[in-house]
Amino acid sequence: xxxxxxxxSPPVWMMRQAGRYLPExxxxxxxxxxxxxxxxxxxxxxxxxxxxxxxxxxxxxxLFSDILVVPHALGRSVRFEAGEGPRLDPIETVAAIxxxxxxxxxxxxxxxxxTLRRVKQELDPAVTLLxxxxxxxxxxxxxxxxxxxxxxxxxxxxxxREPNAFQxxxxxxxDASIGYLSAQLEAxxxxxxxxxxxxxxxxxEQFSRWSVEPAQRIVSGIRARIPDARIIGFPRGAGALLPDxxxxxxxxxxxxxxxxxxxxxxxxxxxxxxxxxxxxxxxLIAGGDALDRAVDGVLSNYADGRLIFNLGHGIQxxxxxxxxxRMVQRVRDYRG
Amino acid sequence: xxxxxxxxSPPVWMMRQAGRYLPExxxxxxxxxxxxxxxxxxxxxxxxxxxxxxxxxxxxxxLFSDILVVPHALGRSVRFEAGEGPRLDPIETVAAIxxxxxxxxxxxxxxxxxTLRRVKQELDPAVTLLxxxxxxxxxxxxxxxxxxxxxxxxxxxxxxREPNAFQxxxxxxxDASIGYLSAQLEAxxxxxxxxxxxxxxxxxEQFSRWSVEPAQRIVSGIRARIPDARIIGFPRGAGALLPDxxxxxxxxxxxxxxxxxxxxxxxxxxxxxxxxxxxxxxxLIAGGDALDRAVDGVLSNYADGRLIFNLGHGIQxxxxxxxxxRMVQRVRDYRG
Numbered sequence: 001x002x003x004x005x006x007x008x009s010p011p012v013w014m015m016r017q018a019g020r021y022l023p024e025x026x027x028x029x030x031x032x033x034x035x036x037x038x039x040x041x042x043x044x045x046x047x048x049x050x051x052x053x054x055x056x057x058x059x060x061x062x063l064f065s066d067i068l069v070v071p072h073a074l075g076r077s078v079r080f081e082a083g084e085g086p087r088l089d090p091i092e093t094v095a096a097i098x099x100x101x102x103x104x105x106x107x108x109x110x111x112x113x114x115t116l117r118r119v120k121q122e123l124d125p126a127v128t129l130l131x132x133x134x135x136x137x138x139x140x141x142x143x144x145x146x147x148x149x150x151x152x153x154x155x156x157x158x159x160x161r162e163p164n165a166f167q168x169x170x171x172x173x174x175d176a177s178i179g180y181l182s183a184q185l186e187a188x189x190x191x192x193x194x195x196x197x198x199x200x201x202x203x204x205e206q207f208s209r210w211s212v213e214p215a216q217r218i219v220s221g222i223r224a225r226i227p228d229a230r231i232i233g234f235p236r237g238a239g240a241l242l243p244d245x246x247x248x249x250x251x252x253x254x255x256x257x258x259x260x261x262x263x264x265x266x267x268x269x270x271x272x273x274x275x276x277x278x279x280x281x282x283x284l285i286a287g288g289d290a291l292d293r294a295v296d297g298v299l300s301n302y303a304d305g306r307l308i309f310n311l312g313h314g315i316q317x318x319x320x321x322x323x324x325x326r327m328v329q330r331v332r333d334y335r336g
Numbered sequence: 337x338x339x340x341x342x343x344x345s346p347p348v349w350m351m352r353q354a355g356r357y358l359p360e361x362x363x364x365x366x367x368x369x370x371x372x373x374x375x376x377x378x379x380x381x382x383x384x385x386x387x388x389x390x391x392x393x394x395x396x397x398x399l400f401s402d403i404l405v406v407p408h409a410l411g412r413s414v415r416f417e418a419g420e421g422p423r424l425d426p427i428e429t430v431a432a433i434x435x436x437x438x439x440x441x442x443x444x445x446x447x448x449x450x451t452l453r454r455v456k457q458e459l460d461p462a463v464t465l466l467x468x469x470x471x472x473x474x475x476x477x478x479x480x481x482x483x484x485x486x487x488x489x490x491x492x493x494x495x496x497r498e499p500n501a502f503q504x505x506x507x508x509x510x511d512a513s514i515g516y517l518s519a520q521l522e523a524x525x526x527x528x529x530x531x532x533x534x535x536x537x538x539x540x541e542q543f544s545r546w547s548v549e550p551a552q553r554i555v556s557g558i559r560a561r562i563p564d565a566r567i568i569g570f571p572r573g574a575g576a577l578l579p580d581x582x583x584x585x586x587x588x589x590x591x592x593x594x595x596x597x598x599x600x601x602x603x604x605x606x607x608x609x610x611x612x613x614x615x616x617x618x619x620l621i622a623g624g625d626a627l628d629r630a631v632d633g634v635l636s637n638y639a640d641g642r643l644i645f646n647l648g649h650g651i652q653x654x655x656x657x658x659x660x661x662r663m664v665q666r667v668r669d670y671r672g
Contacts, residue, residue, distance in 0.1 A: 150486060153618055160622035160630075203594045203616050203648075205633060239575030240597030258539045261576030264600075280539050282489055286496035294496075297541055312539075 001059050001128040001308060002191055002230050002253050002274055009334040010299075010307040011059035011128075014324070015255070016314030017052040018064045021321065024051050035080035036072070039065045040111040046118040053127060055321075056328050060128040060308075061119060063184070065112055067134025067195055070176050071143050073104035090146030090154070094165040104176040112180075113187035120188030128191060131184030135196035135235070136173035136214040143169070152198045159210065166210075174214050178221035182229070185222070191230035193255070194218060200237015200257075208244075211235050215249040232276060236313070243268035258312030262301040274306035279327070281311050287323040295330045303334060337395050337464040337644060338527055338566050338589050338610055345670040346635075346643040347395035347464075350660070351591070352650030353388040354400045357657065360387050371416035372408070375401045376447040382454040389463060391657075392664050396464040396644075397455060399520070401448055403470025403531055406512050407479050409440035426482030426490070430501040440512040448516075449523035456524030464527060467520030471532035471571070472509035472550040479505070488534045495546065502546075510550050514557035518565070521558070527566035529591070530554060536573015536593075544580075547571050551585040568612060572649070579604035594648030598637040610642035615663070617647050623659040631666045639670060 001011045019025055028048050032038035039045055049064045068086050072078045079087045091097060120129055133139075141152035159166040181192045199211040215233055222229045234255035235245050246254055246269055253273050256265055258280035269275060283294035298309065309331045315324070337347045355361055361384050368374035375381055385400045404422050408414045415423045427433060456465055469475075477488035495502040517528045535547040551569055558565045570591035571581050582590060582605055589610035592601055596614055605611060619630035634645065645667045651660070 156616070157618045157622060160619055160626035161624075163626075200595055203619075203630070203633070204596075204598060205629075207595070237573075237595070239595070240600040241595075259536060259543070259573070259575070259577075260540075262540060264576040280492070282493045283496055283539075286493060288497075290496035290499075293541075294539070297539070 002232070003306060008336070009332050010303055010309045012309040012328060012331045013058040013060035013062065014052070014311050014315050015062075017056075017058060017062065018048045019315060020317035021315055021319045021324075022051055022055070024055075035066070036069075036078065039069060040108075042111050042114040042118055045111070045115040046122070049115065049119050050122060053123070056324060058127070058328075060130050061123055062130040062193070063112070063116060063119070063132060063189065065115075065132070067132075067139055067197075068142060069108065069112065070104060070133060070139055070173065070180065073106075073108035073180075074100055074172065074176065075105070076143060085148045086142065088142055088146045091144050091158075091169070094162055097165045097169050100169070100172055102172055102175070104179065106179075109180055109183065113183055116184055116187040116189055129189050130232075131181060131187075131189035131192040132195060133177050133180050133184075133192070135194045135199070135211065136170045136177060136218075137202070137210040138196050138198045139173050140166070140169050140210075141198045151201045153201075155198075156201060156206070159206065170210060170214055174217050174221070177218050178225075181218065181231075182222050182225045185226050185229055191232060191252070192222075193232040193234060194251075196233070196235040199235035200239065204241060207235075207238065207241050211238070212245050212248050215245065215251065219249050219251055234276075240264060246273055253308065255310065256312065260312075266302065266305060270302060270305040270307075274308055275302055276308040276310045277302075278310070278312040281313050281316050281319070284311065284323050284327060285316060285319050287320060287326065291323055291326060292330060295327055299331070299334050303336060338568070339642060344672070345668050346639055346645045348645040348664060348667045349394040349396035349398065350388070350647050350651050351398075353392075353394060353398065354384045355651060356653035357651055357655045357660075358387055358391070360391075371402070372405075372414065375405060376444075378447050378450040378454055381447070381451040382458070385451065385455050386458060389459065392660060394463070394664075396466050397459055398466040398529070399448070399452060399455070399468060399525065401451075401468070403468075403475055403533075404478060405444065405448065406440060406469060406475055406509065406516065409442075409444035409516075410436055410508065410512065411441070412479060421484045422478065424478055424482045427480050427494075427505070430498055433501045433505050436505070436508055438508055438511070440515065442515075445516055445519065449519055452520055452523040452525055465525050466527055466529055466568075467517060467523075467525035468529040468531060469513050469516050471530045471535070471547065472506045472513060472554075473538070473546040474532050474534045475509050476502070476505050476546075477534045487537045489537075491534075492537060492542070495542065506546060506550055510553050510557070513550075513554050514561075517554065517567075518558050518561045521562050521565055527568060527588070528558075529568040529570060530587075532569070532571040535571035536575065540577060543571075543574065543577050547574070548581050548584050551581065551587065555585050555587055570612075576600060582608055589642075589644065591646065592648065596648075602638065602641060606638060606641040606643075610644060611638055612644040612646045613638075614646070614648040617649050617652050617655070620647065620659050620663060621652060621655050623656060623662065627659055627662060628666060631663055635667070635670050639672060
């Protein structure tokens with residue numbers, strides 16, 4: 001799948017495709033007893049990972065998990081309360097970073113690897129199995145703020161004030177990510193995706209230090225252990241900084257958000273690596289002509305090159321299933 | 337000021353420079369009895385407009401007002417409650433758009449023009465006086481959602497579902513903006529700025545329709561009345577879509593946000609128009625070495641061309657005044 005497709009219709013899957021818009025997901029979620037329980041119970045996590053493949057025949061299955069399992073494995077309290085985003089105990093001092101363990105607790109991750117083994121066994125070999133983790137910058141923003149905030153300003157401010165301590169946090173997250181993603185690949189993932197959801201909030205110098213360099217070190221670290229590892233980046237909102245990200249990290253593919261400028265993306269990104277994206281998730285909620293135009297827009301912008309059709313961000317809970325079916329059909333019917 | 341400066345230090349001012357970080361502003365705000373009262377009382381609005389000029393010697397004064405005075409003049413309820421963002425009665429139906437007046441109530445704007453006349457009288461002629469309004473897309477996002485939301489999704493979804501009704505709303509806002517900005521120029525503003533704070537949430541096709549086309553029509557409409565009108569755009573987050581915005585609108589200058597990629601901005605934007613920006617407001621909160629490096633970064637990226645030194649977004653209330661003084665001094669000391 002990671003080579004994209006220049007001939008017939010491009011491969012297609014959706015970020016957060018195992019999610020609340022699916023009744024079969026909501027049923028499993030209700031009996032899992034808490035979001036982290038769902039992530040850490042291989043039988044249930046494997047089931048929800050496979051649900052969207054059965055329903056829509058997507059070309060990729062993505063591990064059901066969350067980017068905040070890494071802080072959880074570093075001993076931080078992580079809570080998912082109903083109707084709110086995640087909550088962590090915020091890191092407000094240099095001392096709190098100094099008190100972090102340098103290694104994640106491997107036992108926490110064991111059920112994730114078991115989930116991947118189970119999914120791999122049940123999955124049609126033609127379907128790509130993806131693992132993932134949050135990129136260090138994005139994970140750090142939640143660890144510092146204790147939650148999602150507009151522009152994740154608390155972490156950006158902390159990094160300006162205490163760059164050495166912040167670098168120490170990033171270094172811990174880089175090491176944890178290398179171990180975690182490598183083990184996901186060894187457990188059966190065909191590729192892994194690094195989600196840097198908050199990369200677009202960084203000025204160029206900080207983007208280089210907190211998004212590009214960590215991604216480069218993670219790619220190198222994984223490939224030192226697994227030379228042919230395939231890795232997808234997603235520095236969301238990177239815009240014109242994306243070509244530099246691709247060049248310096250040596251990543252195999254990148255996701256792009258829905259606001260990307262097509263000319264730059266084709267000439268300076270898709271010319272080097274496969275592109276994944278970038279339908280506006282709100283067009284998928286709207287459906288009808290707006291959806292058809294948006295799907296056609298992605299295809300006309302990018303399907304001449306290596307494209308993995310996807311959304312520009314995760315699917316939202318209120319999305320009608322019929323709109324997903326319409327999108328998949330329209331992508332499958334595409335003939336260049 | 338709008339020509340920027342290629343020789344000595346660039347002109348400097350700050351978005352939201354009349355604001356809560358200043359004790360003299362808080363004092364006037366406390367006795368104004370409500371935010372809209374402050375905007376619509378020329379004596380007080382003129383006073384807070386002039387305060388940062390007296391304190392810091394900025395090269396531009398910007399009218400103290402708010403982008404939501406336009407929906408207010410279209411008969412919508414606009415409330416500013418303490419500790420929260422603005423609240424409007426949301427527009428949820430096509431009928432609510434059909435019920436809007438096609439013309440803003442000119443009497444609402446009269447005190448704004450009086451504020452500009454008063455400021456102009458008191459201001460050193462070497463200081464540029466700026467007026468402003470919100471761009472139609474950004475104003476519409478607040479009118480639809482009734483408040484600020486992450487990514488202003490309600491308006492984007494409304495525009496997908498009801499493009500004709502949404503176009504009608506945009507058309508009303510374009511007409512109101514042309515009248516309002518033209519009258520600001522006639523009342524003494526040397527230039528006006530069009531704030532499209534939420535432009536970066538739009539996919540390219542929607543950016544073209546809801547941000548570029550309205551800006552182009554506003555620029556043309558103003559220049560039909562005032563041929564030498566000078567207009568600054570700020571489609572925040574436009575990234576690689578900014579060159580097209582500049583080319584199609586015929587605008588005189590653009591503000592850029594702190595996450596902009598310098599190479600693209602220099603080669604494809606600053607080569608055509610003056611750039612205004614783009615210090616990260618969080619670097620200004622942090623102060624010290626982080627601030628010095630961030631100031632030097634803006635200067636080294638852009639001061640060889642036409643630059644108006646500014647922030648990449650508005651100054652935040654918790655910013656220490658000493659940091660603003662340090663920033664201004666460092667810009668003034670710059671010698672190319």
